[in-house]
Amino acid sequence: MEKGEGGARGEDVAVAEEDSRGMALSRMSPVSLRDVFLEQQREIRNAEDRVMQLQCTYNEEKVRMQKVTEEYNLLKAETERNNQRLIEVTEETLQLQKEFQGLCREIEDLNCSKLHLSSQMRLLKQEYGQVKYCFATEGEDFEIALKALEGANAEIEDYNRTWGECELVRELKSRADEFTTSLKPPQGGGGEAAGGASIGAWMTSRPA
Secondary structure, three states: OOHHHHHHHHHHHHHHHHHHHHHHHOOHHHHHHHHHHHHHHHHHHHHHHHHHHHHHHHHHHHHHHHHHHHHHHHHHHHHHHHHHHHHHHHHHHHHHHHHHHHHHHHHHHHEEEEHHHHHHHHHHHHHHHHHHHHHHHHHHHHHHHEEEEEEEEHHHHHHHHHHHHHHHHHHHHHHHHHHHHOOOOOOOOHHHHHHHHHHHHHHHOOOO
């Protein structure tokens, strides 16, 4: 109710102001009315100029807003591309981390293999030293055995030579016995002919 009364009171005040303004204008002289009219025209022109300025400012702000919107859209698209690239780089980084971890495990395996090979190399060097020492010792034994073999060969040659001489002596003794037997006179006649034949056979069979 109070609200309605306030609105009515405001309308009454506005009507009263209009009436008072109309009464004031009716009391003015033509010159004063002209001045008031000119002043109102100036105010109207100023208002129009202000409206034009505001319109120009609005158009400029609208153009600037369009540019800002375009730049925003470009930046938004670039941000989306960068985000996509960031996702791809992140995936590549994770893949590289997996590969790096695999390489680290391979390096650890290689280091373990290196230690194992180093221990085996030390053992092989020790075995090589032992084999080298044994080979040197066996080489000396081989030289001794070779000299012993040469001595044995010389002894065998001497034995063969002696054996050959013994064989020759036995053969000569056997032939001498045969010759002696052939020189004995036979019981029946013809001893000289038989003895001559035996001597001829012994002479032809005698070794040179």
